[in-house]
Amino acid sequence: MNTQVPEQVATAQKVCVEALYGFFSTGFATYERLVALNLQATKASILENEALASEALALSTSDPQSFFELQSRQSQAATKKAQAYWQHVNEIAAETRNQLLASNEKLAGEYVRGTQVIIDSLAQNLPAGNEAIIAFWSKGFGAMWDAGNAWHEQTKAAAKEAVDVIDKARKSVAKA
Template sequence: MPGPSKEQFVAAQKARAAALYSLFETGFKGFEKLVQLNVEATRASLAENQAVATEAVSVTSPEAFFTLQSRQTQASNEKLQAYWRHVNEIMSEAGSEILATSEKQIDEYVRQSQAFFENLFRNAPAGSEALVSLWKTGFGAARDAGNATYENAKSAARQAVEVIDKADKTVSAKA
């Protein structure tokens, strides 16, 4: 019974490694966006704080000081909400990209596995029909269990994204 060739095995391992690093790269792109957002937010915050401090020093009455403080509190709340909306967008985008990439890779892996086992079963020696039937049943059950686990994980990921989106909309609506 001929099995997979060494070249096929090496090619499959290379494909899996490339797929894994593709996921890492997608996650890292999201991380880079978060870092860039934080750098920009920090830069803007420093500039705004300097302007507010300069204005606070020149305030001549308590009423003007409290007006400035109230205005800054409202502006800070709006900026904080905008910041978290950006974080949510980045995380949702990265999560969607990772989910889409994972789906493609899992589909390809399942397709290749099925083709491998079908080829293996087709080339089984005569008289091994009972063993082949047992293996098919076992692999079918494993495939079904894997599909169920995959669907549950996909559903949980989608629900998490929906919860984050709903929380963002709730916070935005209260503002």
């Protein structure tokens, strides 16, 4: 019995667990950034609204025309602030997406390499006289390898397409 195979399987499982926690960590860091952005935006909004309310109250009694001009200017400023806010959200989303795609690519590469090492180790350590088993393993694992590579390429293409769609949507929001 080959003792390397269980060690290699354990190593592969460790890589998967580390990748899972890496995804969680990236997601949590993104959540923290969004919460910080929302807190900052809320605080600024409260302070601005307080100042605006004081100014509007003073203008509403003395000069109604200036009051309406103030409301118009505030409406335009609010639109620009909303656009800036969503631009920040889009930047955070794009950075997170890039980090997750890079992590996914790295994990897939490590998984493929680890699987190949396990397959090679099993094939080399079969008892002599079992050529039929070796041929079966070679063909079976070769087919699995090809299917895995095809799936990996399809996943990469789908992820790239999703990234392109998100980028187009982000750019259209930024232009609006």
